[in-house]
Amino acid sequence: MSRQTIGAPLPEKSQSTNQASRAPEPLHGHSDFVVVSNRLPVDRVPVEESDDGWRRSPGGLVTALAPVMATRDGAWVGWHGAPDETLEPFHHDHMDLIPVPLSTDEVELYYEGFSNSTLWPLYHDVIAPPEFHRTWWDAYRKVNKRFAEAAANSAARNATVWVQDYQLQMVPRYLRQIRPDLRIGFFNHIPFPPPEIFAQLPWRQPIIDGLLGADLIGFQRPNDTANFLRSARRFLGASVKAQQVHVKEADGGISHIARAEPFPISIDAAQIQALAARPDIIARSKQIREDLGNPKTILLGVDRLDYTKGITHRLKAYGELLKDQVIKVEDAALIQVASPSRERVESYRLLREEVEGMVGRLNGQFDSIQNTAVRYLHHSYPVEEMVALYLASDVMLVTSLRDGMNLVAKEYVAARSDNSGALVLSEFTGAADQLKQALLVNPHDIDGLKAIMVRAINLPKAESSRRMRSMRKQVLSHDVQRWSEDFLSTLQDEAVRDDR
Ligand code: G6P
Numbered sequence: 001m002s003r004q005t006i007g008a009p010l011p012e013k014s015q016s017t018n019q020a021s022r023a024p025e026p027l028h029g030h031s032d033f034v035v036v037s038n039r040l041p042v043d044r045v046p047v048e049e050s051d052d053g054w055r056r057s058p059g060g061l062v063t064a065l066a067p068v069m070a071t072r073d074g075a076w077v078g079w080h081g082a083p084d085e086t087l088e089p090f091h092h093d094h095m096d097l098i099p100v101p102l103s104t105d106e107v108e109l110y111y112e113g114f115s116n117s118t119l120w121p122l123y124h125d126v127i128a129p130p131e132f133h134r135t136w137w138d139a140y141r142k143v144n145k146r147f148a149e150a151a152a153n154s155a156a157r158n159a160t161v162w163v164q165d166y167q168l169q170m171v172p173r174y175l176r177q178i179r180p181d182l183r184i185g186f187f188n189h190i191p192f193p194p195p196e197i198f199a200q201l202p203w204r205q206p207i208i209d210g211l212l213g214a215d216l217i218g219f220q221r222p223n224d225t226a227n228f229l230r231s232a233r234r235f236l237g238a239s240v241k242a243q244q245v246h247v248k249e250a251d252g253g254i255s256h257i258a259r260a261e262p263f264p265i266s267i268d269a270a271q272i273q274a275l276a277a278r279p280d281i282i283a284r285s286k287q288i289r290e291d292l293g294n295p296k297t298i299l300l301g302v303d304r305l306d307y308t309k310g311i312t313h314r315l316k317a318y319g320e321l322l323k324d325q326v327i328k329v330e331d332a333a334l335i336q337v338a339s340p341s342r343e344r345v346e347s348y349r350l351l352r353e354e355v356e357g358m359v360g361r362l363n364g365q366f367d368s369i370q371n372t373a374v375r376y377l378h379h380s381y382p383v384e385e386m387v388a389l390y391l392a393s394d395v396m397l398v399t400s401l402r403d404g405m406n407l408v409a410k411e412y413v414a415a416r417s418d419n420s421g422a423l424v425l426s427e428f429t430g431a432a433d434q435l436k437q438a439l440l441v442n443p444h445d446i447d448g449l450k451a452i453m454v455r456a457i458n459l460p461k462a463e464s465s466r467r468m469r470s471m472r473k474q475v476l477s478h479d480v481q482r483w484s485e486d487f488l489s490t491l492q493d494e495a496v497r498d499d500r
Pocket of ligand 1: 342
């Protein structure tokens with residue numbers, strides 16, 4: 001991949017700016033659109049399975065952005081998932097992929113440490129206690145600088161750079177320092193906590209300042225946006241008007257306006273719908289029901305094995321319903337898919353032990369030779385199998401204690417093309433803002449959760465189809481394509497332009 005150096009001719013599409021005539025020409029590349037995320041959107045596969053040893057990862061983000069990449073000379077900057085390995089940039093799927101190396105120590109301090117043992121619990125209502133270590137913070141800054149430099153080197157003059165998620169909150173600031181010509185967007189996929197909780201972070205000022213390096217900062221919910229703006233005001237003394245922050249550079253650099261707005265993310269609804277109509281997947285869903293002994297009701301939970309997901313609350317409620325004999329093991333089965341996640345982080349190890357202990361006890365107590373109470377699957381599955389599970393299940397259980405969005409809820413809705421099925425949805429998910437016709441629940445209220453599970457199992461057909469129809473309308477008309485278009489067009493909007 002070619003890299004242009006100082007003084008090299010600009011790519012044809014670039015225009016000059018006032019800034020460029022004042023400052024020395026920074027190093028730049030040729031990509032008009034650069035996405036930066038902790039992970040690259042590809043997984044390594046055996047060479048027999050693909051020409052170049054890589055396959056596009058599942059997930060809405062890459063599906064939405066790949067077409068933009070293809071038409072706009074796009075590049076994606078991210079870690080390729082293996083420590084202590086430096087890879088050259090490569091081309092895959094009409095995208096330039098720019099791998100950022102991480103050492104074993106950096107994986108421990110920046111990824112497992114600051115990202116997933118400080119920020120993740122802090123931003124999810126301190127469900128687990130966050131840990132604060134200065135060595136983690138140092139690694140976070142160092143790695144964020146590396147991501148920013150890689151993005152700066154790939155972006156053409158006046159390019160758009162879109163930074164994703166909590167692992168990279170310092171990137172907008174570092175990037176603006178190196179490349180003030182860029183249009184920078186940031187999207188936070190997880191919740192942003194209220195200032196009363198965010199206040200605990202010893203590095204609350206630089207984190208807010210890092211985010212304010214962006215022109216547009218997107219959040220899942222209006223509440224997250226308000227929390228961020230309140231923190232900007234409180235901890236940085238920023239001047240906030242409407243949803244705009246006037247950012248003055250401490251070093252006398254050019255000031256800019258950073259705008260914060262909600263952009264609730266969604267799914268590739270067309271893909272899920274198409275899979276749900278495929279005869280082989282419909283046949284697979286019937287097979288799943290049959291393999292479970294054709295119970296009257298199948299309930300389903302699908303989560304990363306994460307303490308934010310409320311899996312133990314769900315199991316507790318289900319166990320009590322079995323104990324009370326409100327549910328009988330021959331009539332109902334709960335499938336719990338818990339995909340492995342962040343397995344080297346202590347709180348995740350402890351959760352796995354707790355969940356597996358609970359499942360073992362429930363099954364020991366309630367299984368019969370023929371029937372199992374909880375079918376627990378500690379695996380990740382391809383999207384085809386997930387859709388078959390959605391089709392096979394009468395009740396979907398999403399009981400997160402806190403969740404930025406929860407795309408599983410939206411996928412279930414998109415898959416139910418006959419308008420059947422009931423969605424039990426935690427109030428503490430971003431999705432609850434949009435899926436108002438779900439059976440909403442506070443998962444901390446175990447009696448309330450039990451009652452809503454029973455209601456979902458017995459929901460009259462007319463009511464479930466009225467609810468599902470309305471939720472499907474929402475999800476099908478607000479897909480991830482629309483989400484990325486909304487964000488990127490707002491980012492380009494003249495109103496966001498500052499006085500550069
Ligand atoms: C959440 C985060 C993502 C993250 C994903 C998987 O959805 O918002 O940024 O990639 O979890 O977690 P992992 O740590 O495996 O990347």
